Amino acid sequence: MVGMDSSAPPVIFVVGTAGAGKSSLVTSFQRWSRFLETEIIAVNLDPGAERVHYDAEFDVRDVISLTEVMTEYDLGPNGAQILAADLVAAQALDVADELHSLAGELIVVDTPGQVELFAFREASSHLIEVLGRDQSAIIYLFDPMLSRSPSGFVSQMLLSSIVEFRLGLPTKNFLSKADLLDQDELDKILEWSERLEILEMALYDEAGGQRTEFAINQLRMMQQFSQTPGLTPLSSETEDGMADVLTFAQALFGGMSDARDGFASDIEHEKDQ
Numbered sequence: 001m002v003g004m005d006s007s008a009p010p011v012i013f014v015v016g017t018a019g020a021g022k023s024s025l026v027t028s029f030q031r032w033s034r035f036l037e038t039e040i041i042a043v044n045l046d047p048g049a050e051r052v053h054y055d056a057e058f059d060v061r062d063v064i065s066l067t068e069v070m071t072e073y074d075l076g077p078n079g080a081q082i083l084a085a086d087l088v089a090a091q092a093l094d095v096a097d098e099l100h101s102l103a104g105e106l107i108v109v110d111t112p113g114q115v116e117l118f119a120f121r122e123a124s125s126h127l128i129e130v131l132g133r134d135q136s137a138i139i140y141l142f143d144p145m146l147s148r149s150p151s152g153f154v155s156q157m158l159l160s161s162i163v164e165f166r167l168g169l170p171t172k173n174f175l176s177k178a179d180l181l182d183q184d185e186l187d188k189i190l191e192w193s194e195r196l197e198i199l200e201m202a203l204y205d206e207a208g209g210q211r212t213e214f215a216i217n218q219l220r221m222m223q224q225f226s227q228t229p230g231l232t233p234l235s236s237e238t239e240d241g242m243a244d245v246l247t248f249a250q251a252l253f254g255g256m257s258d259a260r261d262g263f264a265s266d267i268e269h270e271k272d273q
């Protein structure tokens with residue numbers, strides 16, 4: 001391990017709307033990294049996960065059972081998720097101790113599909129503090145199907161910005177499941193992410209009216225802060241983009257074995273904190 005405090009590997013939180021491909025990314029990235037002899041410590045923070053396919057070094061389901069929380073506190077599934085998050089946060093120091101005792105170069109955290117659960121609850125902020133705020137970053141996954149329409153695309157830009165703003169961590173956007181898009185669609189979406197004026201035209205063509213005005217005003221505001229989403233395509237099926245995930249982490253946190261050589265790819269649009 002190079003260039004970082006060996007007691008505390010950096011942490012990447014994988015965030016995105018339900019079904020965006022978070023768990024698959026953790027699985028695929030862990031598998032991909034093994035070939036580079038980079039040890040990824042996978043963490044499951046989603047108590048609602050049916051099953052995970054990665055080797056979780058810490059799994060919130062070992063600590064908390066969502067069905068037990070529902071029964072014990074007489075809560076519905078969403079209330080139980082919130083309480084579960086708070087219960088984990090209450091044990092955050094133990095969780096951090098456990099994670100920091102593990103050998104590995106990067107902690108990758110799978111979060112629940114209810115984005116607001118991770119972004120809006122104090123529990124997450126607390127966990128981030130305990131794991132080390134200056135050692136943490138976010139990968140935000142755009143859903144490919146939602147990204148096909150200009151309004152869907154802008155909605156995800158806003159959501160990603162809200163998550164970034166709320167948690168105050170460096171955030172990089174990835175276009176998930178890129179293998180599901182044909183080349184034309186992929187090119188179109190990537191162009192929107194680079195050139196907001198083209199996205200603006202597409203928005204006018206799509207809807208017009210007040211909704212479009214709203215979206216365009218939001219876009220202009222982002223433009224003012226030179227915030228283009230800068231999407232990088234990713235596929236857990238084909239492993240495209242896995243190198244970009246690692247490069248993002250390396251650019252922020254330095255070192256991590258020799259994986260950098262030969263896998264450098266640009267992350268020019270990545271947002272700084």
Ligand SMILES: Nc1nc2c(ncn2[C@@H]2O[C@H](COP(=O)(O)OP(=O)(O)OP(=O)(O)O)[C@@H](O)[C@H]2O)c(=O)[nH]1
Binds near residue numbers: 016020113114178237
């Ligand atoms: N073709 C393709 N399918 C994918 C990819 N990544 C995920 N999927 C599929 O998308 C579905 C959802 O993937 P998950 O990884 O469970 O998504 P998630 O964000 O963890 O979902 P929740 O935890 O329920 O919010 C599954 O059927 C996956 O097989 C990908 O890169 N390519």
Ligand SMILES: [Mg+2]
Binds near residue numbers: 023
């Ligand atoms: Mg999942």
